[in-house]
Amino acid sequence: MLNRLRTFVAAVGLLAVAGCTGDPEDGTDGAGGPVRVTVWAWYPEFKGVVEAFNASHDDIQVDWTNVGTGPDQYAKLKTAFTAGTGAPDVAMVEFQQIPTFLILDALVDMGQYGAGEDEDLYAEWAWQQATDGDKVYAIPVDGGPMALMYRKDLFDQHGIPVPATWAEYAAAAEKMKAADPDAYIASFGSDGGWLNGLMWQAGCRPYGYSLTEARDRVKIDLTNPDCEKVVEFYGDLVERDLMATDPFFTADATAALDSGKYWTWAAAGWTPGYVAGSLKNTAGKWAVAPMPQWAEGEDAQGDWGGSTFTVTTQAKNPEAATVVARELFGTSEEAWDIGLNKAFLYPLVKDVASDPAFTGKAYEFFNGQKVNEIFVPVSEKLGDFDYTPFQDFVFGDLLDRCAEATSGTREWDTVLDATQDNVVDYAKKQGFTVE
Structure with a gap:
């Protein structure tokens, strides 16, 4: 199902990160090592998503920390931006919080690293909230x-x-x-x-x-x-x-x-x-x-609800961080298997939401009703x-x-x-x- 989605980001690939010289300031492990990208997020079952990303990327590796849910993470982010240090490269941010971090000059425009190519992947309303004009400040995940x-x-x-x-x-x-x-x-x-x-x-x-x-x-x-x-x-x-x-x-x-x-x-x-x-x-x-x-x-x-991945202005390698933001969920069959069946996220990737495996899923709790046949048209x-x-x-x-x-x-x-x-x-x- 999701293999065809990868065509949307194939042009990005590993970007230029494979050619990094290993400067620690660029977030690398050293000469010849992968770029390391720090991520803050509180998604359920996210450990498996990170492991799937790391297993499929030789040149970029994610270091994930759950520093708290919602307001707790946001408070730590704001402290880091005030101090000028301490923020992750990539942060999970709910849709309603995006303008708050924009006004703090905390978010990178990922459009300069090719993220604009992903527009057709996502529900139209979600892309509208994740962008401002032609600038891409967030990659939608769930709604x-x-x-x-x-x-x-x-x-x-x-x-x-x-x-x-x-x-x-x-x-x-x-x-x-x-x-x-x-x-x-x-x-x-x-x-x-x-x-x-x-x-x-x-x-x-x-x-x-x-x-x-x-x-x-x-x-x-x-x-x-x-x-x-x-x-x-x-x-x-x-x-x-x-x-x-x-x-x-x-x-x-x-x-x-x-x-x-x-x-x-x-x-x-x-x-x-x-x-x-x-x-x-x-x-x-x-x-x-x-x-x-x-x-x-x-x-x-x-x-009611929904979240995204953003790249912060403290990211050591914003180009590599953009790859992480775009690919942790967006094109990963393994990630969405976890997201749908263990974390119970509602996907904002259109092809995932419309796939018969999702729309046709019968829920025992609802006496066998295929409830996503109700939710998907809403989105x-x-x-x-x-x-x-x-x-x-x-x-x-x-x-x-x-x-x-x-x-x-x-x-x-x-x-x-x-x-x-x-x-x-x-x-x-x-x-x-x-x-």
Whole structure:
């Protein structure tokens, strides 16, 4: 399957690294030795991916370290860039964090080393987020196209149709509550990426930033109607005790999913692996359906999560580092065997995602359903979406305002107004012009 993908990077080969003289400053082992490239990443089962790369490359070898997950790694990266030393050659970076590291002048344009040739390999939306104009700052790896996971046995038992619209979803929540007063249609989890994915699906495009167009200009538009309808819709479900407020990925939330307390979860393409390993009591009782739409007949989609490989500006040999970023996953059959079957990543390489081995995979947890037949078209239909250079602040403030609403100290229809004001104020204090 993936052998044909290698034609996209064949022109790069080993670049010029085979001719390195062995200068330690270039990251080599010495005269005649391979170029050594340091990588920070926290992918599950990544050790096997690194071993596969090293076994297939004589001239480049990867030295991998897991310095922490998400925020922990980012904090170490920022410390290294502030100090001017200590960063790896290649770093795993989530899509929403790319502008943050761009503004720090921390990422190399891999386009100068041939990475632009990979554009057709990847889902269009992912390539858009990984690039800025004609500059390639990241190589996509995995994503999180969203769909609705639901308790098929309970919906069938009580004669509740699977909702095709959000209005039908609210009606299903009411019928659920009548059938089981202790149940909730889902939880309004404390996760900025999840809420962001719901806004994306609703047509909300609240952010805009391009380093190449204007370093100090950013768009913030959280109060547009497409954003507001999401927060107010979910807020109404919470207010009516139809939706819980447990944070995701906690023991309580996992127990609720596994006990019948929660009947649905607007989840992502990486969910099948997560739930199969976490929910032991309800295996075979769940199914996956397309996300409900805001208007009947629409086909709008959202994404929750996703990551890339970047080359840092502290890389000793950015050309060799680019080979690593492009080839750790992108064209490796061995890597994707691990990524799909052990790490349960959702692939952003189009030919991997569309391969019958992936789309036709039946999941025991979902009673044999081929759930990737739902997720793959979502990724294919996703539209563009941008982030800010301070997305952590945006998500943090948004979740704080939502927490105020769930506690009853704020009205839901003021959540985004307050977040907009706070984010705009923060951006201006950082020297940005806000549109």
